[in-house]
Amino acid sequence: MKSVAVARHSFVALLVALLADGLFGCASSLWQRTEKVASDGSDARLYVPKLWAPLRPGSVYPNKRVPLPAKGRPSVVVVCPGDGTCPKDRILGPLGERGFVVLLFEKPPSEQPKDDLLRTRAESKGAPTGWLLISPTGDFLRRWMGPGATPGAVAILQDRVPGLTALPSPSSPSEQFFGSATRRVMLAALLGSEAGMSSEGAIEKLYAADGTGRLPRQAYRDAAEWLAGELSAR
Secondary structure (H helix, E strand, C coil), X not given: CHHHHHHXXXXXXXXXXXXXXXXXXXCCCCEEEEEEEEECCEEEEEEEECEEEECCCCCCCEEXXXXXXXXXXXXXXXXXXXXXXXXXXXXXXXXXXXXXXXXXXCCCCCCCCCCHHHHCCCCCCCCCEEEEEECCCHHHHHXXXXXXXXXXXXXXXXXXXXXHHHCCCCCCCXXXXXXCCCCEEEEEEECCCCCCCCCCCEEEEEECCCCCCCCCHHHHHHHHHHHHHHHCCC
């Protein structure tokens, strides 16, 4: 009986070790650390990704025993809607998997983040920054996407059908918002959207609602993948 108990204890210890190494499909936390950041009176949280050396030179598989510092990584500013709906579980995972430094506002700040908020940090210094806007209002877009906007790419996820009327359409001055403000824009919305993007630098992707009537998780993953391609994150 004693030998059986010892064997069970050894098996449990081995299982815990394997899970800690991210095997059996159960990966450890994607973030090296998080910290609170203030921008013009608005609070945000900074997420710094965990990075690993390749398993072998040129390999896409990480060596979980050799961590790398996060330096000069592409970053994404995420802004959630003002009603308190911020699906962080859907947002952060795909961004962390692609090694983005993330600055997350759970509510829209009154002003755009200061230009040096990410550019002067070692984690993201010298790398491009993109925006991921969750269900933004028309007023928010006018304030954030006008002259002076400097993101390398913008992804807009609009999962509320009634709010789609606030988005630019061919009959509204969408060029003013998107034509010169940024290089590329991706709009993801539920099927049935009548929103159009007249700028040549914009694309639109439509999704069917999930069981809760919202955009499916795949939309958030596609947005992260698109931002990674635009900002050259790996």
